[in-house]
Amino acid sequence: MTKAEEIESLLEPVVAKENYELVNVQYVKENGGWIARIFIDKDGGVTMSDCEKMSMLFGAVLDERDILKDSYVLEISSPGLNRVLKKEESFKRFIGSKIRLQTLEPINNQKIFWGSLLDFKGGKIKIDDVANGIVEINFLDIKKANVETEF
Numbered sequence: 773m774t775k776a777e778e779i780e781s782l783l784e785p786v787v788a789k790e791n792y793e794l795v796n797v798q799y800v801k802e803n804g805g806w807i808a809r810i811f812i813d814k815d816g817g818v819t820m821s822d823c824e825k826m827s828m829l830f831g832a833v834l835d836e837r838d839i840l841k842d843s844y845v846l847e848i849s850s851p852g853l854n855r856v857l858k859k860e861e862s863f864k865r866f867i868g869s870k871i872r873l874q875t876l877e878p879i880n881n882q883k884i885f886w887g888s889l890l891d892f893k894g895g896k897i898k899i900d901d902v903a904n905g906i907v908e909i910n911f912l913d914i915k916k917a918n919v920e921t922e923f
Contacts, residue, residue, distance in 0.1 A: 775799040795851040806844035811851040818850035853921040873917035
């Protein structure tokens, strides 16, 4: 289990109790220091006040459990316009949205897909890919996926 996954499993109950969604967790080394970057969301969007509240809660839990041995900076933010899609619930929530995803292995010689997310059923997503039309992809075969905001 990666450190980011460890943080995510530790914080998931806190997030659920406070009626937020834990979208993504990153634990990365940047400019010589460690950053625990946590993305949260809720219906209606996340405010600065939400980030401050969750930062205090997360900081207390992380310090109490002492899973991060190095000194680190804790960053809490909304997932932004091109939010990551990692969980089945997130895919279901964004049916009808444009997404970009990358698969672990090629499907019909293609690993990058972009188009409208049509459905999520039985562990498979259905996307109307701009290059090849409707494609079904197993959830477990997705390397990464994001909502794509069009302007």
